[in-house]
Amino acid sequence: MYTLGISALTHDTAAALLSPSGEVIAAFEESKLLRQRESTGIPRNAIQFCLQQAGIGWQELAGVAVAWRPLRAWMRQAWFRCKTLPLAPLASGYYQARLLGELGRELNNFRILRLLAGHGPVAGVDHQLAHAASAFFASPFERATVLTLDEQGDGFTGMIAVGEATRIRPLRRIAFPHSPAWVYTMVTDLLGFTRRRDEHKTQWLALQGEPHYRDVFLQLLGARRPDAPRLNRRYFRRGFTQRMAFSPAALAALDLDPKAPRLRDATHGSRIAASLQHACSELVLALAEAACRQTGIRQLCLAGGLFLNSPLVADLQERFGAEPVFVQPAAGNEGTALGAAWLHFYSSGTRSRAPAPASMALGPEFTDEAAKRVLDNCKARYRWLGTEAEKLEQTIRLLQAGKIVAWCQGRAEFGPRALGHRSLLASPWAPYVKENLNEYIKHREGFRPFALSVPAEAADRYFTSPGPNPWLTTLARIRPPHRERLQAFTLPGDRVRLHVVGRAANPLFHRLLQQFGEQAPAPLLVNTSFNLFGEPLVVTPRDAVRSFFCSGVDALVLGNFLLTKD
Known part of the structure; x- marks a missing residue:
């Protein structure tokens, strides 16, 4: 029997399906299937995809687990608002009604x-525990300290736990409002x-400024108690109310007008972002160290929206x-679908540990027949690439000519990052x-960096990394001999967004990188997500063709079809 996991239904909803042996069959976000930036409620399309991927129906599920317990979440949140009632009665009443x-x-x-x-078992699981499970059971560790941090959660904003084999034992929880992610x-x-959507912009803007207000944020975040962060009430409105x-x-401490808090200029904004980033890093580093001392385990698993922050x-x-x-890799709310499924699967206590997913390509895929139907319906001119060798040869020819190529192959990625299945690719030396990616395709701020993809075998030749990075969750540093050559993609401190591609995780993309490197200064390609501005990652051939013709992309490799604008 199969296990279906569903994320918390509040935002960024997703579903995940485990096989009878506990392996991940499918996992995907509802918003990508709806072609929207956000989704709430039951992820019906994501659930349908997961069931279709396994060729089963609801009756073949052993259980359904949701990463939310509505009554317990309401009790915790309502109790917090009751405590703030004397401080802000009107606002507390509004929050209670909501x-x-x-x-x-x-x-x-x-x-x-x-x-x-069919009136089968549908169980709610603790939200922070689902975050913890999503990290620990996807990791290679048999024992680990687990730390989760998100914005508000279900009244708890974080958890410290110990993961052992198939069990997770909570040690301590962090209650709202004491949340660095909320700040x-x-x-x-x-x-x-845009709050709850553009936090990644804040993290990249932070790299452009000086931490002028670092001490203000350290006081605000209550960094004096790293083992139990507590926000300093002096820096917040009575009752923690209002947007x-x-x-x-x-x-005032941030040099803003309390009545109309507007930034003086771009430098002011980058200083505030940098100060927050530095303070959050110091707080989370201290919290992680304290958690590892408490457990006696140095292996660390992380989940929750705050850990989508690559510099952190x-x-x-x-x-x-x-x-x-x-x-x-899917550290946000969508990842709790995996965590809920794993918690339900291991709840009997008699199962052995299933292997962790080797790839995040857990979403829908398409056939050449489906792609051809879309192309013929659009009356698009295309070329059939009959062999893999021809596909790689034509793609490399376009990249060498300085073209931006949309690469749409295999199953779509689960999570927020493009990992070589739904990617825009370009030569770093074009x-x-x-400028072309930012102005004509992505329409985004110039301070946001692009990632570089490299085969795993060549990564150490060009970069030093503090840990493995197959999913763009962290940053690496460029080795001194290659700094000048890759200066356009270098962040302060010689850091770079690096995507290390393993042969087993994505064999086709791995071969593309290697063969490109045979004709280029290095086996490196610029890699960014294939989507239009304001839209999620493309999923289907229809999404890909529409995005191709509505943007400045030069070529599209859609399965075994090649489209160009020449």
């Missing part, structure tokens, strides 16, 4: 899931970005030295490659 509405929706969603499952979200809003919960004292993860890996640190 929480009741959310509880009604969540309970109704569980009722619908039970109907879909990060508010600062993202303060900088003019921007910073107090006038906090805004790189700082952690450098601090822990040679000791391994594993980050769940003229104006960054």
